[in-house]
Amino acid sequence: MLFKAFLVGIIYWLSMGRTAYFVSFAFRKPVVLGVFIGLVFGDVQKGLLYGATIQLLYMGGIEAGGNIPSDQGLAACIAIPAALMSNLNPSAAVALAVPFGVLGVMLNNVRRTFNSFYTTYSDKLVKEHKYRTLSYFSFLIPWATNFVLYFTPVFVATYFGSGLVKAFINAIPTWAMDGLANAGNMLPALGFALTLVVMGKKQYIPFFALGFYMYAVMGFSMLTGAVFAVCFAMISSLFKQHDDDEEDYA
């Protein structure tokens, strides 16, 4: 168990420690983490099922400007091991994932506050011409800080938490569990709303409504949706006059 908890802690650190951002961004998807955590616990298929179910919560999980609306990595790394150990049904795993997804945001805030110390220190290093040391404080040291910050809670939760999580789940009344599951159904809205904000063009909101209601009424596959989307975009660019103001995408 110690070793498994250690591995899950490492998995979370790799996913949210953010080294090699593109890789860690792809790695931290619950659907991917599910496979690896499943591997640790010897049941890949079950891990995948939990991971993919939790993934549905975070379909629009955008991280505009590094502000994560919720931490899908922590949600997955706490909920999937607990679900595997206690043999939960997938919707209970989702209910468990929701609050930890929120908690992870605070972890990120702690990290960024802590990193402010290094940025402030960098001024001093530049003044003293210690550029090599500056390099260490720019990457390796913050990364090691991340290790302490991210590895520890997941390791502790996985090692000591199996019994606790089970007791916790049994103790919560049904309405609260159902309520969290319902919140899990509503929260993807935030990810999508945030994506709309980042796309940043109010005059294009009708295309959002068009996509929403074409899907709601017809229910086609997403690839079909992509074909429609490209067609609408091409058609509308035929009518586009290029006289709009300069920096409206800024």
Add this chain to the structure above:
Amino acid sequence: MSEEVMTPETSQKVTKAPTKKVTKRDLFWAWLKWTTAVEVPVSFDRMQALAFSFSLNKILRKVYKDQPEELEAAMARHVQMFNTNCDWGSIIHGITISLEEQRAMGNEEVTPEIINSLKIGLMGPLAGIGDSVDQGIVATIPLAIFVPMALKGSILAAFIPGLIYIAWSYGWSWFLFNKGYSLGKSSVLSILHSGAIKKVIDIASIVGLYMIGCLSAAYVKFPIALQFKNSNSTVNVQKILDGMLPDLLPFALVLGMYFFIVKKGPHYLGIIIATMVLAIALTFLGIM
């Protein structure tokens, strides 16, 4: 990196420090350091500042080898506030390296103001374009296509969206990093302001917004369980709502959050907690 023939007056300046050229190898390491470190040292006050200086650290030490004061000034300007999209923003590093190299070789026209204003001027628009395209399209649409397959048990489907994202962002950032270095400042601004890139952004925005619509309809659920019973009939509130407009509440939820963020700013945590409280309260009261 071109070995251009020096005119007499420039060659005189270059002889001050003969072996300062930035090589392809230097560029590769600077790019690798940027893509590796980018979000690691992020802080509230200066965002990706340290990742930027980490990327340029070695090149600056090379080009300003014999000019310690210039080197200190350059290091000091690159530990200042910086924040952009990791792969699209790579073009800024390319440009900055080419400008710092020109300055080190004695080109007085490249002032610190030009370098700073290019960095700050480009990081915002590139973050806007980059986040839309990367996270609105490259990261989201493959998930929408492959997660249903993963739910049915396909491990391969679990990995495909991530692999697409990794291939795209490494390829694109390496391309832009080099492009920035070879183009220099004027051509970059002209590309950013040309009609072609605008058209691409427009099309990408529309595709993105339409797909976000489909995804919202597929994944946001706001079911009402409330029913009114009297002696001879049952009134199901969800059925009434569906009769007016299907999926009215999920639609209102997404747009409501959108307008809240636009009007009141990015209070994500508040929105999440409010949603959780609302969902639990509505469930407790038997409305959901």
